[in-house]
Amino acid sequence: MSDDAVVRWPEAGETPSYRRDAAAGAAGAAAAGVDGPVWHLRGPVLTGPGEELAEAWVVDGRILHERPELPAGTEVTSIDGFAVPGLADLHCHIGISDEGTGTSLDVARAQARTDRDTGVLLIRDAGSITDTAPLQAEADLPRLIRCGRHVARSRRYLIGYAEEVEPGDLAATVTAQARRGDGWVKLVGDWIDRDAGDLTPTWSGADFDAAAEAAHAAGARITTHTFDEETLPLVLAAGFDCLEHATGLTDETIRATAAAGIPVVTTLVNVGEFEAYAAQGERKFPRYAAHMRRLRADRYRRTRDAHDAGVPLLVGTDAGGVLGHGIVHQELDELAAAGLSPIAILEAASWGPRRFLGVPALEDGAPADLLVLPTDPREDHRALREPELILLAGRRVG
Numbered sequence: 539m540s541d542d543a544v545v546r547w548p549e550a551g552e553t554p555s556y557r558r559d560a561a562a563g564a565a566g567a568a569a570a571g572v573d574g575p576v577w578h579l580r581g582p583v584l585t586g587p588g589e590e591l592a593e594a595w596v597v598d599g600r601i602l603h604e605r606p607e608l609p610a611g612t613e614v615t616s617i618d619g620f621a622v623p624g625l626a627d628l629h630c631h632i633g634i635s636d637e638g639t640g641t642s643l644d645v646a647r648a649q650a651r652t653d654r655d656t657g658v659l660l661i662r663d664a665g666s667i668t669d670t671a672p673l674q675a676e677a678d679l680p681r682l683i684r685c686g687r688h689v690a691r692s693r694r695y696l697i698g699y700a701e702e703v704e705p706g707d708l709a710a711t712v713t714a715q716a717r718r719g720d721g722w723v724k725l726v727g728d729w730i731d732r733d734a735g736d737l738t739p740t741w742s743g744a745d746f747d748a749a750a751e752a753a754h755a756a757g758a759r760i761t762t763h764t765f766d767e768e769t770l771p772l773v774l775a776a777g778f779d780c781l782e783h784a785t786g787l788t789d790e791t792i793r794a795t796a797a798a799g800i801p802v803v804t805t806l807v808n809v810g811e812f813e814a815y816a817a818q819g820e821r822k823f824p825r826y827a828a829h830m831r832r833l834r835a836d837r838y839r840r841t842r843d844a845h846d847a848g849v850p851l852l853v854g855t856d857a858g859g860v861l862g863h864g865i866v867h868q869e870l871d872e873l874a875a876a877g878l879s880p881i882a883i884l885e886a887a888s889w890g891p892r893r894f895l896g897v898p899a900l901e902d903g904a905p906a907d908l909l910v911l912p913t914d915p916r917e918d919h920r921a922l923r924e925p926e927l928i929l930l931a932g933r934r935v936g
């Protein structure tokens with residue numbers, strides 16, 4: 539079962555390791571005997587939007603859709619409630635301190651636990667100063683998919699966060715970060731340009747093309763931090779796989795993003811903070827300040843328009859660094875403020891990210907990473923705040 543804790547991105551053409559484990563686990567459960575607690579989830583078990591099972595079981599850390607044969611005397615704990623896959627946070631920085639520096643593993647572990655205790659059982663970090671790989675072996679922590687370190691243009695990002703490079707070194711740096719991470723690279727696509735006094739893309743179209751090509755050649759996917767309108771056509775043309783923040787979406791780039799099937803990681807709590815950035819920059823950079831305020835003011839409309847156009851939205855908190863950990867429910871409230879239905883919020887927080895990352899949800903034989911809720915999250919997303927039970931690989935962690 540220790541293998542379950544390691545989330546490794548598969549090589550091109552390889553079956554993701556959790557799927558292999560899941561198949562072996564389901565077939566081998568009876569022969570191996572029962573390891574750990576057995577749960578009877580008396581449901582409903584919400585396996586997808588519009589899909590549910592009346593009940594399911596957790597045996598040997600895995601979810602089973604059929605009542606298993608158990609050795610006589612096996613203790614089974616029954617629980618009533620709405621079972622959903624553990625929440626995901628697609629933009630979380632485990633290993634960056636509140637001061638914006640690298641952390642010890644102890645601090646990174648505490649951050650991961652804080653997120654876990656809010657029901658987040660799957661994290662794709664979006665760049666970390668610290669190598670958090672050792673935490674992936676710890677079975678009581680959320681499954682962690684790492685991005686390596688942020689890649690940014692020299693002096694065009696928060697100080698100390700990124701590998702800062704010029705265009706000539708971009709492709710090689712992306713290749714190096716792809717080796718460090720678990721199949722993801724994070725490129726900072728725009729930032730304030732002090733000469734222009736406004737946000738501008740930090741790379742040319744050709745640079746974005748080279749970065750995407752390098753990531754894909756290394757078997758990784760690439761995502762980008764983007765606030766500015768002008769960056770989006772460039773990264774979409776370059777074949778980026780995911781967009782972070784994407785506050786600069788326009789009608790045109792919403793259509794292009796939807797057509798490409800590229801998800802947007804929302805980070806609306808962070809976008810709410812743009813007023814503070816605007817106020818800080820106001821005196822020296824009035825155009826930048828006005829731009830940031832405009833992006834903030836449009837955040838709910840833009841999010842709703844993207845959703846309505848069919849752009850997959852995925853929940854990201856941007857916790858770590860500026861924002862503290864444990865804020866996923868605030869992000870879900872922001873999605874509700876943007877007009878998303880409870881089902882759409884559940885899709886963005888739970889089923890959708892798992893599909894996108896290739897991590898199972900509640901399929902037969904999947905690792906039992908789930909929440910049991912006393913009330914129906916399809917009626918009100920705030921039900922997710924009050925899990926009665928949190929299981930990680932079938933073990934109770936909350």
Ligand SMILES: [Zn+2]
Nearest residue numbers: 629631664856
């Ligand atoms: Zn971030």
